[in-house]
Amino acid sequence: MRIVAGSAKGRALQGPKSTSRHIRPTADRVRETLFNVLGQWLEGQSVLDLYAGTGALALEALSRGAGRAVLVDSDREALALCRQNTDALGFSTQVEILGQPVARAVEALAKRGERFELIFADPPYAARVVESVLEQVEQGRLLIPGGMLIIEHDKREAAPEAHSGFSRVDQRRFGDTLVSFYRIP
Secondary structure, eight states: OOOOOOOOTTTTOOOOOOOSSOOOOOOOHHHHHHHHHHHSSOOTEEEETOTTTTTTHHHHHHHHHOOEEEEEEEEHHHHHHHHHHHHHHHHHGGEEEESSOHHHHHHHHHHOOOOEEEOOOOGGGGGHHHHHHHHHHHHOOEEEEEEEEEEEEEETTTSSEEEETTTEEEEEETTTTEOOOOOOO
């Protein structure tokens, strides 16, 4: 697993040591396609990575010019990987890591008045939380107008075309994985 492009291009990321079912890193080719859809460079953007796992999505965004990132996960191994990868790539001054459940983190970020141009959510597939993520992000008003919410999920979980003020603007399939792109119209 490596950073695909940008200032840290080609740098390796640490993955889970165990065969943890809680941490499922986004494949390099999925990240590459995802960022091709978004555009190659994300100058100065604020990024939120929910269910961060290894932190690969947010760290890829930072490598491509994003200004700051907040990584959220409640799994101890995932938090250690996020810290390890952030430090190894030299992004520690641009990253905040929140070790708590996503719902609590979203609430805390909303209370702080945080807003993001780009939000990633890569929950465990078995959790089946696409609609819940859409609701939480909308209720917390975390996405700025024109921003993008991207949810990676199992192909068997339907991602609504519209929900909680969001409209799905794109969807890509990679084997058993679907990546759904949402905006607030």
